[in-house]
Amino acid sequence: MNTSASAREAQQAFLGLLAQPLLTPATNRVLHRHVLRHQRQITDHARRAGYRIQRIGRAVRLIRVPVAGTVTAPSRPADAPGRRLLSLVCCLAACCEDVAGTVTLQRLSDMVRDLTCAPGVTVAGYDPEQKPQRRLLRDAAALLAGWGVLRRRTDDDKMLSDWTEDGAGPGAGYEVDRDALLLMTSPDVLAAALHTADTDAEHLDATRTVRQVRALLETPAVVYTDLAEPDADALRKARGLRTADLAQMTGGTVEARAEGLVLVLPDDPDRPPTVADWPRARAADWVALLMADLAGRHGTRTPAGPVLLTDDQVNEVVEDLVGWRGEYMSKDQKTVPGTVRADAESILTELGLLRVGADRSWTLSPVAGRYRDPDVTLIDPTEPTR
Numbered sequence: 001m002n003t004s005a006s007a008r009e010a011q012q013a014f015l016g017l018l019a020q021p022l023l024t025p026a027t028n029r030v031l032h033r034h035v036l037r038h039q040r041q042i043t044d045h046a047r048r049a050g051y052r053i054q055r056i057g058r059a060v061r062l063i064r065v066p067v068a069g070t071v072t073a074p075s076r077p078a079d080a081p082g083r084r085l086l087s088l089v090c091c092l093a094a095c096c097e098d099v100a101g102t103v104t105l106q107r108l109s110d111m112v113r114d115l116t117c118a119p120g121v122t123v124a125g126y127d128p129e130q131k132p133q134r135r136l137l138r139d140a141a142a143l144l145a146g147w148g149v150l151r152r153r154t155d156d157d158k159m160l161s162d163w164t165e166d167g168a169g170p171g172a173g174y175e176v177d178r179d180a181l182l183l184m185t186s187p188d189v190l191a192a193a194l195h196t197a198d199t200d201a202e203h204l205d206a207t208r209t210v211r212q213v214r215a216l217l218e219t220p221a222v223v224y225t226d227l228a229e230p231d232a233d234a235l236r237k238a239r240g241l242r243t244a245d246l247a248q249m250t251g252g253t254v255e256a257r258a259e260g261l262v263l264v265l266p267d268d269p270d271r272p273p274t275v276a277d278w279p280r281a282r283a284a285d286w287v288a289l290l291m292a293d294l295a296g297r298h299g300t301r302t303p304a305g306p307v308l309l310t311d312d313q314v315n316e317v318v319e320d321l322v323g324w325r326g327e328y329m330s331k332d333q334k335t336v337p338g339t340v341r342a343d344a345e346s347i348l349t350e351l352g353l354l355r356v357g358a359d360r361s362w363t364l365s366p367v368a369g370r371y372r373d374p375d376v377t378l379i380d381p382t383e384p385t386r
Contacts, residue, residue, distance in 0.1 A: 010038035019272035024148035057179035105171030220352035223260035259305030259366040283330040291344035305366030
């Protein structure tokens with residue numbers, strides 16, 4: 001492999017590890033092989049962003065160590081696991097510590113029940129006699145399998161369905177990957193996440209470069225108005241250096257605008273997705289796309305770039321869109337009041353394009369301007385479906 005091809009593969013492996021931070025041969029064999037092949041370069045890329053690469057056996061994890069007492073992260077996805085599901089994931093992982101060899105979902109269920117009923121445990125009790133609780137445990141096991149901690153050993157989905165819906169049978173068989181489990185439950189990682197250090201002005205100055213790189217990697221865009229004034233000024237002056245850093249680490253390009261910076265990554269169908277798949281061919285997506293465009297035109301644009309709309313102005317935009325394209329909307333959008341606005345707010349917030357205030361006002365990111373004048377082709381709802 002020539003030098004340029006090797007560098008590109010290392011960049012793609014680094015991006016793949018960002019998208020899939022806990023990696024084993026079972027979760028993604030090709031990406032795992034590339035990460036191990038280029039571990040030295042990937043470790044160097046990670047160090048520039050304040051990350052840490054940890055490896056136990058065949059399991060590899062990219063650890064997002066908090067910088068200056070905070071963790072930079074994109075907006076929370078709408079389908080992110082809830083607190084109850086995550087608490088069961090943690091309980092299930094704790095129970096996996098006591099598993100040697102293979103184990104059934106029914107056995108894991110019993111172990112989680114016993115753990116949550118133990119004295120001093122603050123997690124709400126898990127009751128396997130309740131179908132919703134069994135469904136949550138099934139989903140918790142699926143998350144651990146996606147992270148490589150559990151490896152499913154049985155392919156019979158009916159067994160899993162019978163246990164989930166009726167509490168009958170063993171459910172499914174699993175094997176615990178102890179290397180991945182150790183990386184997931186690493187005490188030093190938990191300590192870093194739960195006990196962030198206090199910061200002062202000197203520490204903020206010392207970590208500014210790392211925070212700039214991480215923000216460009218982790219968030220949809222870095223908008224100057226979202227930063228403290230010293231950080232914004234420093235990023236404006238250093239954007240050429242950050243562009244070079246990100247190009248070397250990812251192979252991507254940094255798009256510079258007056259209001260901020262956006263990292264545009266190269267396409268790679270073999271890499272786990274690092275950006276949201278949007279817009280898709282569904283009503284909620286095109287409604288959000290058109291709402292962003294209309295809001296950008298009807299709101300008040302500030303000198304720094306964001307567009308502001310009051311609660312009443314947002315409702316007016318919704319009415320305009322319904323009057324314009326209402327016949328093409330979904331049944332819920334047509335019949336359930338508030339659905340159009342809720343769909344738009346959920347999607348645009350998840351994408352980092354919108355902040356909704358306590359008074360239901362909108363602050364639309366200047367990055368939404370990238371989607372100005374969308375070309376949305378809708379099928380005539382009166383035409384027969386073929």
